[in-house]
Amino acid sequence: MIHDFAPELDGIYNIREDESEEQQIKTGRLHENRILGIMLKFYLEGKKKVTTREVELEYKKYFKDIARSTISTYLNMLKKEAMLIKERDGRIVYYMFQEPPPKAISGFWFTRLFCIDPPYFYRAIYYASLYSIAKKIVIENAQKGNEQVLEGNLKYLIGVIILLILKNRNEKCTLCQFGKQERYINLIEELDSALKDRTDVLPSDLLEIIKKEYSEIALFGGMNITEEQEEIEMIERLLKFAYKYNKDIEFQTMVLGRRLESKSLQKTGIDSNPLDIKEEKIPD
Structure with missing residues (x-):
């Protein structure tokens, strides 16, 4: 996914390092935190009731695989703790939140309850999948000769949104009681660098809209995206x-291309003049 939008981050953007998992301490609380994060992901999609099987399949996508019986055990523990309620429909058992997840809560307290990986990665994947659909729409509806430009602009915007989503995810990971904070801080620095290269000559009003509405999950003020x-x-x-x-x-795309080319030359040991974008102006 990310390779199409920010190749330099491919292979590191989805890193997660949990000290509890490595040291085998507080693993019960860790599993509960992750399962609640999966429940939250479904909730934000508009799916209020989920089965053990659905939680199991999602767990495999984001974390090291654990037995279905283990997931069932923790779902029932969360029910006993009054975090979840259980509903039966014939042979099918559904789990749902006892109360709606809190809004406008600080990231520190939020990560005490929920692992934020599932909802944030789902949001990033949602936008990435939009691009493949959008290409067909552009080809069918754009004025002749403008298809490639419009498609390129759309891809660029989606790439910026995805990078901002990943940054929001990592900022909250630094607050997680289970995570290695230094690792996530380093990832934020790399994301900041990639974002600076891709946004520093874009209009502030465009960036403000993207940051507030598109790149944050609904519980933190972003646009609600459901199934x-x-x-x-x-x-x-x-x-x-x-x-x-x-x-x-x-213009930003052109500047980015020159920057990436300059960095590539520097890595190969070829001298190149650094790009000073202060002297650049958007052509009329």
């Missing part, structure tokens, strides 16, 4: 940005 969310509607919103800020995005 029922019309993908076409979201694509149309992003395409409006791609049209409106066409020149700005094209």
Whole structure:
């Protein structure tokens, strides 16, 4: 996913390092934290009731595999702790939150309850999947000759959104009681560097909208994205940005290309003049 949008972060963006897992301490609390994070991911999608099987399948996507019986045990423990309630429909047992997850709570207390990986990675994957759908829409509807430009602008915007989502994820990982804070702080620095290269000449109003509405999950003020969310509607919103800020995005793309080329030359030991973007101006 990330390789298409930020190749230099491929292989490190999804790193998670939990001291509790490595040292085999507080593993019970760790599993509960992760399961609640999975429940939260489903909740934000609009799916309020989930089965043990659904939790098991999601757990495998984000964490080291554990037995289904273990997941069932912790789901029932969370029920006893009054975090979840259980509902039976024939042979199928569903679990759901006793109370809706808290909103506008500090990241510190939020990570005490929920692992944030599932909801944030789901949000990033959602936008990445939009791009493949959007390409077809652009080809069918864009004015002749503008298809590649519009498609490139859209991809660029989605890439920035995904990087911001990953940064938001890592900022909360630094607050997690189970994680290695230094590792996540280093990841934030790398994400900040990638974002600076991709956004420092974009208009502030565009960045403000992307940061507030698109790159944060709903519980922290972001736009609510559910299973029922019309993908076409979201694509149309992003395409409006791609049209409106066409020149700005094209210029930022050009600047980024020169920066990446300069960094590549530096890595290979070839002298190159650093890019001073202060002297650059967006062409009229």
